[in-house]
Amino acid sequence: MTEVLFPENIGEAVSLLADHEDARPISGGATLVAMRNAGLVEVSHLVSLDRIAGLSGIEVLDDGHIRIGALTKHAETAACAALTGSLEVLRMAAGKIANRVVRNMGTIGGSVANADPAADYLPALACCDAVLTIVGPDGARDVDILDYVTDWYETALEEGEIITAFTLPAPEPVASSYRKIARVTGDFATASCAMSLDADGRGIRAAIGACGPGPLRDHAAEAALRGHLGDPAAVSAFAKQLAEMADPVEDVRGSSEYRLSLIPRLITSVLDDLMKETV
Ligand SMILES: Cc1cc2nc3c(=O)[nH]c(=O)nc-3n(C[C@H](O)[C@H](O)[C@H](O)COP(=O)(O)OP(=O)(O)OC[C@H]3O[C@@H](n4cnc5c(N)ncnc54)[C@H](O)[C@@H]3O)c2cc1C
Structure with a gap:
């Protein structure tokens, strides 16, 4: 039986992942629940990121950079008015994911963590020069999107680490x-x-x-x-x-x-x- 845990902050989430063997973070659940139900992954504990403040939403930073929280749903990214010009490509990619149900459920962090080679976000983030922020037992680090996927379904994400955000350069007024x-x-x-x-x-x-x-x-x-x-x-x-x-x-x-x-x-x-x- 899988237990679902609800940490209130990122530090607690990282500790819970470290404390339990076969624990996994869960965001929208669009992929993980289907994989678990099909017996493709064994999960002892699901560490829900849902109650962690600051993980969701899209923000324009003081220097013009855009920060997208890992828990931001595809539908929110697809509708984001701040993703203009050079960043519109990301808005368009989010809008082309699956169907409305998946777009209302899945998150950008879950999609990138899953690293399906055909995921729509990966080329769009690469085109936008995105940087991922990853938090784990050793603290936070930034990873360039082009260094992130290391092999088929393998990434720079180490066990027990959580993607918290994506940072994009300020949009340029170009097509x-x-x-x-x-x-x-x-x-x-x-x-x-x-x-x-x-x-x-x-x-x-x-x-x-x-x-x-x-x-x-x-x-x-x-x-x-x-x-x-x-x-x-x-x-x-x-x-x-x-x-x-x-x-x-x-x-x-x-x-x-x-x-x-x-x-x-x-x-x-x-x-x-x-x-x-x-x-
Ligand atoms: C029917 C269907 C059609 C789809 N079609 C498309 C498509 O056309 N294009 C496309 O790009 N995608 C598609 N997807 C995938 C979809 O985009 C998922 O939403 C996405 O892959 C997973 O997001 P999630 O938030 O639901 O992640 P979850 O299912 O919660 O998690 C997925 C994996 O990522 C891990 N994880 C989740 N969040 C984090 C995090 N913040 N940090 C570290 N690890 C994390 C989990 O432990 C798990 O291993 C489809 C999915 C379905 C079910």
Whole structure:
């Protein structure tokens, strides 16, 4: 029988995770409850993050950075008016997760902790240069989103640690977008692309999802593309660089060849749309 514990603060939650073997934090429960009911995970204690003040909600900090609490539901992120310009990509990604029921239940911290390679947040957070705050027995630390996923379903999150927040740079007044290719509306992505234009419109930030264990982003390839956004050969070379980083699986959502073929199509179509928006 699984016991559910309700700590009032993050320190208490960390202690409870340390005190009980096979204890896990639970946020929305959208994934964990289904996995437990299917016998895919053994859990002795569920440490609910629900009553911990300050873990939920989206805040504009004094320096303009945006802080998203880990317990913020997908629906709240999808509706957040502060996520504009370069950060609109994150709002769009949240709005494309599953269906209304899951969006009202699941949280950004739970999704990123779960690290499904096809999760919509991962490429969007990578495109936004997000930093995660993680709290554990040794205190708090910050992890760059691009260093977070270390292998298939493996992350920088150590046992007993809790994601508490995501910090994003202040939004820039530029176009950004998230596109997801899925078998049907509401399914996980077969492949996805998050992109925003640089402040001067001469370059892009772009991340591909669902084509490897974590989001694919290549700063050197982005630097090489700067000033050549209107050159199809340069865009094609950029897409090729990202495809070379990919390690796509073959599953019910598509073959690895199909996923690879989607990378240049996604890059070209999202870039075209962003360029049209800025004309
Ligand atoms: C039918 C269905 C369809 C879905 N479709 C999509 C989709 O299209 N795109 C998409 O991106 N996602 C999709 N999801 C996943 C969804 O986004 C979940 O909400 C998310 O993966 C988990 O969030 P949660 O808050 O419910 O986490 P939980 O289920 O509570 O936890 C998930 C895991 O994360 C751990 N955890 C939770 N919170 C934290 C934390 N703060 N720190 C550390 N560890 C934590 C838990 O211990 C558990 O291992 C779908 C889920 C369902 C059920």
